[in-house]
Amino acid sequence: MTWSNLRHILGVMTLALGVAYGAAAGLMGSPILDAPAHAQTGGKVPGNWSGNVSDAELWRAIRKGVKGKSDMQDPMAAVLVQSDGDSWRAFKNGPLSQFGGWLMLVMVVALVAFRLIRGQVKIEAGPSGQTIERFNALERATHWLTASSFVVLALSGLNVMYGRYVLLPILGPEAFAGLTYYGKLAHNYLGFAFMVGIVLMFVLWVRENILDGTDLNWIAHGGGLFTKGKHPACKKFNFGQKCIFWMVVLGGLTVSVSGLALLFPYEITPWAKTFSVLNIFGLGLPTDLTALQETQVSVLWHSVVAVVMIAVIIAHIYIGTPVGMEGAIGAVGSGQVDINWAKEHHSLWVAEVEGGGGGEQPAE
């Protein structure tokens, strides 16, 4: 055997011994090969080095939302994982989105069915050519301030909720990202225009939207919507319009407050206080909410009320345009409506404006 062959064999043997020792040390969990083998018990990884404690228990606790200690100002900083967020997200992206989608779809289908069965609600006596002022310039400006901001808020909000399913596949990622970015900006700022709109609407129209006896009559006659030729006597606003008004004002108020809470999270936290007031009715709602839970409730409330409002406003837009009703749009356009339209739909109001009596209008 030559010296070079011997060197080669020794090299291979040294390498083999090294690998064998590494494997044995790994298996024993110790560099000292005669150390007793450790079973993995009590959450300890064998070997007894510092840092080899199994983190399973720790992470399980974190996952359950156990709070640690932190010197940071933010009270949530000591909570690493808020696991309620999982169920919150599942509810938001599941039942809530589905409910919103169905609600709007059902509304559209109902309106199409109504249009097919009832047709356009006409001025039964036909237009007279003579008009009466329904809303002054300030009322019309208020209506359109509220309406235009609401439409942009609704579309940009729906995009946040459904855009990734509906628009992303059509527009592609770049166009969709741009649209969503500017939509979100518009949503953030136009919220304030909407708030001004609902405050003005409340001040201008609250007096005429207080419920009274004429509303019972309107309800009893189904608003005259399903029977041609008969219109229940109404003042400036009928019961259906009063419902729209209160929904816009009260729904708009809570959507605004929850929207502000989302714009200024951790600063505006309205829910614990609201829940403690509601608990007067024995609801047993939680009143020790963290700032993060406040934000989560705001998202849910904001979305639920917004989709309900959107569904109702779809019906309002339908009946306000000539698609649904002849002669109504002038009220918020020029401010003038045909006197025959006014007598059929708001006879008591016409009588009040003209200083005469009013009553049920049998239309020819």
Ligand code: HEM
């Ligand atoms: C964008 C399309 C819209 C159209 C075509 C429309 C049309 C109309 C019309 C014609 C009236 C007057 C009804 C009458 O004289 O008796 C009216 C009133 C009203 N609108 Fe709109 N509107 C629209 C959007 C909105 C929006 C988005 C809101 C609120 C979020 C809104 C809130 C109201 C309220 C509270 C009234 C008074 C109560 C009532 O008539 O229902 N409108 N609208």
